[in-house]
Amino acid sequence: MSRLDALGGSHYAKVVNQKVITYLSESFTHPVRDPLWKHIYLTAGMEKLIQTPAFSRLSRLRQLGLAYHIYPGAVHTRFNHSLGVFHLAKRIITVLLSHPDCPVLSLEGVRAFLVACLCHDLGHFPYAHVFEDSLKLLDHEALSAHKVLEKPLATLIQYDIGTDPYWVASIINTELQSVHNPQETEFYRSLLSGVLDPDKLDYLNRDAYFCGIPYGIQDTDFIISQMIPLPSYQVALASKGLMSVENVLFSKYLMYRSVYWHKGVRAPSSIIKKSLEMALNQGTVQPEDLYQLDDTNFASTLAHKDPSLAIILLAETKGNFLSIHEEDWDGDQLNSAHLLDPLKRWEIERELAQQLSRKIAQPVNENEVVIDVPRSLSFEVELPIVHHGKITAFTDSRTVFGPEVVKSFTRVLKKVRICGPARTLSLGETLSL
Numbered sequence: 001m002s003r004l005d006a007l008g009g010s011h012y013a014k015v016v017n018q019k020v021i022t023y024l025s026e027s028f029t030h031p032v033r034d035p036l037w038k039h040i041y042l043t044a045g046m047e048k049l050i051q052t053p054a055f056s057r058l059s060r061l062r063q064l065g066l067a068y069h070i071y072p073g074a075v076h077t078r079f080n081h082s083l084g085v086f087h088l089a090k091r092i093i094t095v096l097l098s099h100p101d102c103p104v105l106s107l108e109g110v111r112a113f114l115v116a117c118l119c120h121d122l123g124h125f126p127y128a129h130v131f132e133d134s135l136k137l138l139d140h141e142a143l144s145a146h147k148v149l150e151k152p153l154a155t156l157i158q159y160d161i162g163t164d165p166y167w168v169a170s171i172i173n174t175e176l177q178s179v180h181n182p183q184e185t186e187f188y189r190s191l192l193s194g195v196l197d198p199d200k201l202d203y204l205n206r207d208a209y210f211c212g213i214p215y216g217i218q219d220t221d222f223i224i225s226q227m228i229p230l231p232s233y234q235v236a237l238a239s240k241g242l243m244s245v246e247n248v249l250f251s252k253y254l255m256y257r258s259v260y261w262h263k264g265v266r267a268p269s270s271i272i273k274k275s276l277e278m279a280l281n282q283g284t285v286q287p288e289d290l291y292q293l294d295d296t297n298f299a300s301t302l303a304h305k306d307p308s309l310a311i312i313l314l315a316e317t318k319g320n321f322l323s324i325h326e327e328d329w330d331g332d333q334l335n336s337a338h339l340l341d342p343l344k345r346w347e348i349e350r351e352l353a354q355q356l357s358r359k360i361a362q363p364v365n366e367n368e369v370v371i372d373v374p375r376s377l378s379f380e381v382e383l384p385i386v387h388h389g390k391i392t393a394f395t396d397s398r399t400v401f402g403p404e405v406v407k408s409f410t411r412v413l414k415k416v417r418i419c420g421p422a423r424t425l426s427l428g429e430t431l432s433l
Contacts, residue, residue, distance in 0.1 A: 013104045017097045020110050024094050032083060036206050040087040045160030046118065050083070052156070054122055054147050058082055060294035061121075064207060065128030069318040070264045071211035078121045084206055088198035089117035092191065092224055102229040105184065111163035112180075113188040115148075116171035117198060122147040125290065126298040128260075130269045133375050136280045137287050145173035187233040195245060195383040195394075196223055196237065204251050207259060215254035218247060228386055236384035242397055249379055249401055253409045261374060263323035267419040268315040270372040274349075275315075277342060278367070279306045311367050321368070321419055324428030329373065329414035339373050339416065339433070352431065356424045364424060371433065372417040379406045 028041035032050075042050070049055060058078035067074040093110055096102050123143020125131045132139065146169075147153060154165040170176040171188045178185040191197060201220055208216030226241030237245065259265070279285040284306040293301055299312040314320045330336065338344040346366070353369040381401065383394045395402055418431055 010100070013102065016104050016106070017102055020105060020107050021094065021097050023107055024090060028090070034080065034083060034087070036209055037084055037087050040083050043161065045156060046115070048160055049118065049153065049156050052152055054153060055079070057294050058121060060296050061124055061126060062295055063128065063203070064259065065130060065265070066268050066316070067211070067259055067265050069268065070262050071259065073210045073212050074207070076206060076210045078124055081202055081206060082118055082121050084202035085120065085198045086114060086118040088201050088220070089114055089191065092198060092227060095224055095227055096229040096235065099229050101231055103231050103233050106181070108163045109167065109180065109184045109188065111161055112167035113171060113191065115157055115161060115163060115168045116188065117192060119148050119168065120144055120172050120192065120199065123291070126293060126295045127269060127272060130273045131276065134273070134277055134280070137290065141173045142175065143291055145169035145176060148172065183233040191235060194235070195380045196227070196248060200248065204248070204255060207255060211259055213258060215258055216251050218251065219244060230384070234384060236386045236391060239385055239387035239397065242385060242399060245381070245383060245394055246399060246401055249381070249406065252379060253413070256377065256413050261413055263326065263417060266372050266417065267323045268321045270370040270419050271315040271321045271368070272312050274370045275309050275311050275367055276302070278346070279309055308367060319422055322422050322425055323417045324420045324425050325418040325431045326415045327433060329416045339371055345371055352418060355431070356420060356427060359427050359430070360424060362423070364421065368421045370419045372419050374414050377410050377413065379409055381406055
């Protein structure tokens with residue numbers, strides 16, 4: 001008989017988890033002021049971590065890229081957001097650990113999870129998510145995990161915080177193989193990236209706060225209070241919290257419609273993305289040139305390597321590039337495959353630039369014209385709901401947000417746009433795709 005069997009599984013879990021709760025309540029003594037969540041408390045080791053160059057870089061990355069063109073207050077940073085994600089993660093894990101059904105969570109694992117939440121955006125690129133689907137670039141989760149495994153972060157994590165840097169990295173980057181308790185690792189991964197994860201709860205609230213709009217506000221305290229751990233290392237939501245999921249889904253839709261995919265944000269962002277992708281394709285810029293850059297040095301550094309990238313400086317200024325034509329996106333239309341292929345899309349954009357040049361009797365460079373096709377967007381609804389002791393899927397609960405409704409969000413949001421210099425705006429109606 002194992003020691004766990006002798007003690008009784010639930011008793012053993014309660015004893016171990018109580019030690020972690022004590023750590024969470026007593027070790028976080030270093031406050032950081034935050035306009036959204038007020039005081040965020042760190043351990044001494046975590047305070048050292050946020051003072052490293054890798055973390056300080058986040059204070060020079062705007063959370064919403066060029067959204068300040070439309071919402072002047074949207075100049076908050078990845079630094080703010082990372083602290084917020086950590087803060088909510090700490091609150092969530094405390095609530096889960098206090099529940100009698102919570103499985104055993106090790107102190108080292110909880111530390112790894114909290115550090116992963118703090119460091120999950122270390123590898124993020126400038127301009128928010130503009131470059132995240134560029135084929136030649138590593139994704140920012142892989143870059144974040146790589147930074148965690150480098151000195152001085154790895155040393156700080158191991159000796160000042162007391163957990164394995166690789167465990168932290170494997171929670172951030174799910175492509176890494178778990179060398180610790182696989183169930184526990186998957187539990188932390190699902191917490192960091194799920195339907196009601198701390199990342200989403202922070203960015204929806206924070207982005208709405210700094211943009212000065214109401215659409216992203218969540219009932220965060222209530223949401224966290226309704227989270228329930230399952231013995232199978234999953235997280236469910238009490239049925240009373242069902243409206244919380246509905247609010248998150250609709251808020252996400254509204255935030256994409258009003259902020260993230262606003263045409264005034266997408267137009268200049270698409271110009272920047274195209275310029276960089278062409279430079280990467282031509283080899284004048286290498287992926288490694290980008291991984292340490294931030295909003296303050298991105299354009300100037302790349303323009304020095306490739307003069308054609310000076311257009312990025314123009315795109316950073318509001319009003320230089322606009323959406324001049326838009327249509328609903330139809331993935332079944334005949335030319336949709338061409339629009340999704342960068343090389344074929346560049347050919348179409350070259351032809352559009354020539355058309356515009358003839359119509360205004362002025363040269364329009366092919367770098368100034370972009371067909372902007374938004375990436376696929378997921379509205380996750382995979383969340384168990386607990387009602388009178390029974391577990392059901394969210395989509396089987398009493399909600400209007402069935403699969404078809406959720407799919408309709410993307411159909412409404414996705415627009416294919418032609419973006420170009422402001423001087424061509426009046427000609428947009430004469431174009432077609």
